[in-house]
Amino acid sequence: AQSVTQPDIHITVSEGASLELRCNYSYGATPYLFWYVQSPGQGLQLLLKYFSGDTLVQGIKGFEAEFKRSQSSFNLRKPSVHWSDAAEYFCAASGTYKYIFGTGTRLKVLA
Amino acid sequence: DVKVTQSSRYLVKRTGEKVFLECVQDMDHENMFWYRQDPGLGLRLIYFSYDVKMKEKGDIPEGYSVSREKKERFSLILESASTNQTSMYLCASSFGTAGGEAFFGQGTRLTVV
Secondary structure, eight states: OOEEEOOOSEEEEETTSOEEEOOEEEOSSOOEEEEEEEOTTSOEEEEEEEOSSOSEEEOGGGOEEEEEGGGTEEEEEESSOOGGGOEEEEEEEESSSOEEEOOOEEEEEEO | OOOEEESOSEEEEOTTOOEEEEEEESSOOSEEEEEEEETTTEEEEEEEESSTTOOEEOSOOTTEEEEEEETTEEEEEESSOOGGGOEEEEEEEEOSSSOOOOEEOOOEEEEEO
16 A cells, blocks of 8 residues: 655754655655655645656755655755644655655754 | 635534635636645645536545635535534635646635534
């Protein structure tokens, strides 16, 4: 069955520290992969997406993600976290019309 | 900018009421989706539509129906609201058949009392 797994429910980092959020997928073929961010009470905003080509993808707000086919992973990274990055992050995969979302990782940033 | 607009940010309804959640997108997207978001469960697909008057069940369609009479509008209907339908509802739209970016509305937080 197709699935997206985000193993970390909560992550806490200090402001200025680096960040890595994990995402693993299970799919018949390499899907399209996305990272979304959701601020409290808001909808989801796209951070970045991977379709093909370069496995290191740059997104908005200083985020990047690396696709690793051998590990079926698409981890999100940021070198230096800002307090405004506190939010919930969702990894998603899509092959056709539909999107499969992970359960999300809630990021807390300590001042 | 693509805009997906949900008619209400917050709704409080009584058990047994018929509830309509409306969603409008302004980018001529073929695909529209309704998701339900609950803590620890992520986003679960209720219904989606890939064309006017076309609809397909998602993972949790029980207790819900949808309507898409015009391309830009996708309505979610709770035929008889129950307390276990208290949740955040997110509408999204996308273009094409091959996994283009999904654009989301702000969400409707529905409370059924």
